[in-house]
Amino acid sequence: MAKTETFPDQDALRRIGNQVRERLEADPGVYRVETDKAELFAVGDFLTAAECERLCLMVDHTARPSSLHEIGYESGFRTSYSGDLDPYDSFVKGIGRRIDDLLGLPSHIGEAIQGQRYLPGQQFKPHNDWFYTSEKYWQLERKRGGQRSWTAMAFLNDVAEGGETHFTEIGIKIEPKPGVLLVWNNALPDGRPNEATMHAGTPVIRGAKYIITKWYRTRTWK
Numbered sequence: 001m002a003k004t005e006t007f008p009d010q011d012a013l014r015r016i017g018n019q020v021r022e023r024l025e026a027d028p029g030v031y032r033v034e035t036d037k038a039e040l041f042a043v044g045d046f047l048t049a050a051e052c053e054r055l056c057l058m059v060d061h062t063a064r065p066s067s068l069h070e071i072g073y074e075s076g077f078r079t080s081y082s083g084d085l086d087p088y089d090s091f092v093k094g095i096g097r098r099i100d101d102l103l104g105l106p107s108h109i110g111e112a113i114q115g116q117r118y119l120p121g122q123q124f125k126p127h128n129d130w131f132y133t134s135e136k137y138w139q140l141e142r143k144r145g146g147q148r149s150w151t152a153m154a155f156l157n158d159v160a161e162g163g164e165t166h167f168t169e170i171g172i173k174i175e176p177k178p179g180v181l182l183v184w185n186n187a188l189p190d191g192r193p194n195e196a197t198m199h200a201g202t203p204v205i206r207g208a209k210y211i212i213t214k215w216y217r218t219r220t221w222k
């Protein structure tokens with residue numbers, strides 16, 4: 001088939017976008033968040049209370065000051081603590097498989113599940129999860145699985161105040177509720193990056209916020 005892409009991995013992003021959208025729309029347990037700007041879905045009870053508690057403990061064990069491509073922790077852009085959960089742990093593997101299965105994606109294109117914790121005052125400022133392919137880091141990410149397609153993010157606890165996930169372009173704030181999984185396509189249906197997926201983890205004001213995130217690429221992640 002002739003390549004029609006103008007953006008790196010555009011054809012793969014379109015194909016994966018179609019495939020996952022069809023599967024989520026056919027799943028009665030999946031709710032589509034009402035917006036025409038992005039493909040954003042939610043699952044109410046994806047994780048049990050016991051699973052959330054166990055994952056929070058794991059996040060506490062692995063979380064270190066979060067880093068970002070070319071921006072250090074000290075910049076204040078992402079002040080949470082984060083870290084990859086042990087990919088060989090059977091409990092973590094089980095959670096990963098359930099996310100793969102919900103989306104209908106092969107596990108080899110999924111990154112390791114990342115755990116993240118925010119304490120009062122900590123936040124993740126507005127950003128896109130997809131890679132900016134004009135930046136230097138893309139030359140590395142291109143060979144590590146390519147562009148990010150879908151994001152799956154689960155809330156693990158109730159936050160006393162703050163810590164909403166704010167989709168700044170769509171104009172919605174999602175309040176953390178334990179066990180709720182959010183899923184969104186970082187690309188548009190035609191495979192170009194979707195600017196409207198810009199989102200932030202707003203500052204936690206009281207309490208703590210725990211989440212896990214799994215990002216999917218277009219090719220085998222390594």
Ligand SMILES: O=C(O)CCC(=O)C(=O)O
Nearest residue numbers: 124129164165200201213
């Ligand atoms: O904490 C949140 O609500 C958002 C986290 C996030 O955007 C990320 O980890 O990429």
Ligand SMILES: [Fe+2]
Nearest residue numbers: 127128129199
């Ligand atoms: Fe994000």
